[in-house]
Amino acid sequence: MTALLDWDDEYEAEPPRQRPLARAALSPGELPPAVQAAVWRGDQLGTPTTKVVLTGFPNLDKELPGGGWPAHALTELLQPQPSVMEWRLLGPAIRDVVSQGKDVIVISPPKHPHLPGLCQQGVEERHLVWIQAETPAERLWVIEQLIKANAAGLLIAWLPQARQEQIRRLQVCAHSCDSPVFLCRPAAAEHEPSAAPLRLRVRHAPDWELHVHLLKRKGGTHDGLIKLPSVPASLASLITPRLLKPSTLLAARQKRAVDARLSDVPHVLGRSSPRPPALRVPTP
Structure with a gap:
């Protein structure tokens, strides 16, 4: 009985309570650190918790929310001519995704992907999945199913025709996708409303560059323009330093052409007019 009572006393004894740590007083309008870290302000570039894939261009990363191509969201790439600049813009990110053993899925590219060129970019053929959907309805269905399945490390779809509510539906589905999703659309769609959180307009520049204009971002x-160096991998070892700046050669050629045209035009200002020949009167 004595042992039982001793056990009961030990069981009923309460551990000493620890006093809660004193919290620092907050000034009016100040948020606790945990709450402040979870709040996104409209003048900031997204939140630090956003999952991204690096673009491969440092000057572009610093202008994008989270510092790269965002996951859990759509990214629209607008350009005048399809299937020309998106491979050069997304090439470093594609190479990074493939190096991790993940697949890159492309949906209805207007032109056949050039496999030798992609191999030079470090993209292995076995990690490239190409799906050809003909009608806009088929494309939308395939994109939605792949986003829901979270089946790719990176997804690129060419969607020239899409309504505002269709883009919004894809954006809602993309919230649960752990990989970046890119929609390549014509430049004319710039003035159409879109639910995609990130929209970029891309165009060529003379000196082997891509000029990117951020039309919409979270922040x-x-x-202005973001200038990205974009020399094709197959030509990088062949282009001479002089040809890396074609704009300089073109400017010099135009200057020579203008100088040649001006040399053929008689100058009126700064030159005295020639005297007419003197008339000789014959003597009788």
């Missing part, structure tokens, strides 16, 4: 607006 403050961006004015």
